[in-house]
Amino acid sequence: MKNLITVSKYAFLELYKSRILLNVLILGFFLLVMASVASEFTYGVPEKVALNFGLGLLSLSLVAVATFMGATLVSREMENRTLYMILSRPVDRYVFLVGRILGLSGILFVNALILSIFTLSLYLFLDGKLSSLIFHSIAFSYLEGLLVMLVVVLFSLFSNTVISVLFTLTIYVSGHAIEAVKSTSVVKVNKLLASFIDLYSTVMPNFTKLNMKRFVFYEDLVKIDFIASSYAYVICYCLLLIVLSCIAFNKKELT
Amino acid sequence: MKSILTINRLNKSFKSDFWKEAHHVLKDLTFDVEEGGLCGFLGPNGAGKTTTIKILLRFISSDSGEIIFSDKLGKNFNEVRKSIGYFPERPYFYPHLKGMEFANYIGSLQGMSPSEINEKTNYWAEKLSIKFALDRKINSYSKGMLQRLGFVVSIIHSPKFLILDEPLSGLDPIGRRDFKRIMVDLSQEGTTVFFSSHIVSDVEEICNNVVVLMEGKTFYQGNIDQLIDENHKGRYELLISKADSSKLNLAVLENRVAGSDLISVTIDANEKDQFLKEIVQKDVDLKSLKALRPTLEEIVYTSQESSQKL
Incomplete structure (x- = not known):
């Protein structure tokens, strides 16, 4: 346990010192300016536009950081041989992997925190009213980032960085589109295709379940059961990916 | 141990x-x-x-x-x-x-x-x-x-x-x-x-x-x-003055000029006694005599070459 904390602490420190959070801060200011400008072009609902804009950018920023930093989280250690120095110590491979994941999760958390503060500040400045769903939406954006990170980490254990990123982005986009695809008439009339889409949405991450942004201003449309089941879904999926990654990393030849 | x-x-x-x-x-x-x-x-x-x-x-x-x-x-x-x-x-x-x-x-x-x-x-x-x-x-x-x-x-x-x-x-x-x-x-x-x-x-x-x-x-x-x-094959190196080299039959021996007025001669252990006898008899000025000990590098390189030939 002590070594897990040590690995995650130094993974966080290493990523933090790579100035990624400085970029997030700059993005935050950009968000503030763009949201302010965008809200000026609306009629009567500037706070809604500001919040939608902020939550959207928060989600995209988390996915981008998770994808690009997750793809090199372990693979760069293997390429640079830095992990030899760590794994020759009394540190199990799974401890190392989970520690690195926790370190990046910390970075994603700080990222989410900074952009949420910017978004909510502007929203409140424009007389917006807080609701629990806004916080759920931020939490789901963070969990979505975690899920994307775990997908890319798993891919990076089998493939190179570029392919891992491409696969992950494909899964991310299709995971968001899957529910919309299900409702198309082409799928509805083709039973085989419908079964395939059902299977795909069961096996692969279904990001539609994590998209709470669409309900932020329509709280009546979402039930607490749906939110709870979405939390359970993403947490179970994350745990499954961690276990799979640990198994793969334990078996990996660190040549 | x-x-x-x-x-x-x-x-x-x-x-x-x-x-x-x-x-x-x-x-x-x-x-x-x-x-x-x-x-x-x-x-x-x-x-x-x-x-x-x-x-x-x-x-x-x-x-x-x-x-x-x-x-x-x-x-x-x-x-x-x-x-x-x-x-x-x-x-x-x-x-x-x-x-x-x-x-x-x-x-x-x-x-x-x-x-x-x-x-x-x-x-x-x-x-x-x-x-x-x-x-x-x-x-x-x-x-x-x-x-x-x-x-x-x-x-x-x-x-x-x-x-x-x-x-x-x-x-x-x-x-x-x-x-x-x-x-x-x-x-x-x-x-x-x-x-x-x-x-x-x-x-x-x-x-x-x-x-x-x-x-x-x-x-x-x-x-x-x-x-x-x-791997020590018992070889010796002698240094003699160049001027005395004509007194000895060096044709049969490996020799090389080590300096301006010295010649280095490498001989096998079984030739040593006879060679020294000849030096004394012909009044050759012997500057030095030392046993040649191979370095680890020479042994490894030689072994590597022979294993590659095989």
Whole structure:
């Protein structure tokens, strides 16, 4: 346990010192300016536009950081041989992997925190009213980032960085589109295709379940059961990916 | 003397492509490292030294074979790792961390207290002339500085068994001297030092034992002096003045001009007595006579050439 904390602490420190959070801060200011400008072009609902804009950018920023930093989280250690120095110590491979994941999760958390503060500040400045769903939406954006990170980490254990990123982005986009695809008439009339889409949405991450942004201003449309089941879904999926990654990393030849 | 490490019939092959034939890197590799002292792990590039070390530390798996660590290092591999210090070939560390932060990281993983880490890091950094850079980011380090930091973090926890993979490559002469001195000091203090190199003279200079690897097999294992004695063919070198050379029948002998007025003559042991007799009889001015002892380098190179011919 002590070594897990040590690995995650130094993974966080290493990523933090790579100035990624400085970029997030700059993005935050950009968000503030763009949201302010965008809200000026609306009629009567500037706070809604500001919040939608902020939550959207928060989600995209988390996915981008998770994808690009997750793809090199372990693979760069293997390429640079830095992990030899760590794994020759009394540190199990799974401890190392989970520690690195926790370190990046910390970075994603700080990222989410900074952009949420910017978004909510502007929203409140424009007389917006807080609701629990806004916080759920931020939490789901963070969990979505975690899920994307775990997908890319798993891919990076089998493939190179570029392919891992491409696969992950494909899964991310299709995971968001899957529910919309299900409702198309082409799928509805083709039973085989419908079964395939059902299977795909069961096996692969279904990001539609994590998209709470669409309900932020329509709280009546979402039930607490749906939110709870979405939390359970993403947490179970994350745990499954961690276990799979640990198994793969334990078996990996660190040549 | 007890063995701290025993490797028994280790085999490893790699496949570059799925459809291509496997390339056998280690072929029934067998040797042991005696406890205490300095053991060199010699072999040309591609002989399998780094592969062996990676298998030892379980970075990669072997196809077959057995690796046994002494009980003194620990009962299970986790305990063994606590007692081992490892320095990888061409070390590279987290570029955005400072040298001291990296030492703290490694020390914490070894279960050392912050004060202990601080004390040991400063002690070894001072000895390895890297203390001035401990509060600098690692990405500003030169290759030699990375080597020095790598060596510091390999030994801060006072390991019982130190495995060094090409530790001297890329170092300046002062760095090489410092590294060698510390390796000798550590071995005298009781640490078993096992270091791989393809520079034979480095191994001959500081090691008492050697494991020589050729094409994935153990070519020789044992004491360096013993190896040299075994390969000592009993040849002698004489130096005589050039002016006297005409008095002797040098046509049958290998000779070469060593200096402006001296000639070097190499003879076999069985020719020595007769040659000396001739020198006395013909009143030749003999400047020196010494037994030629081959260096480890000569033995290894000769053996390598003969094995390639086979």
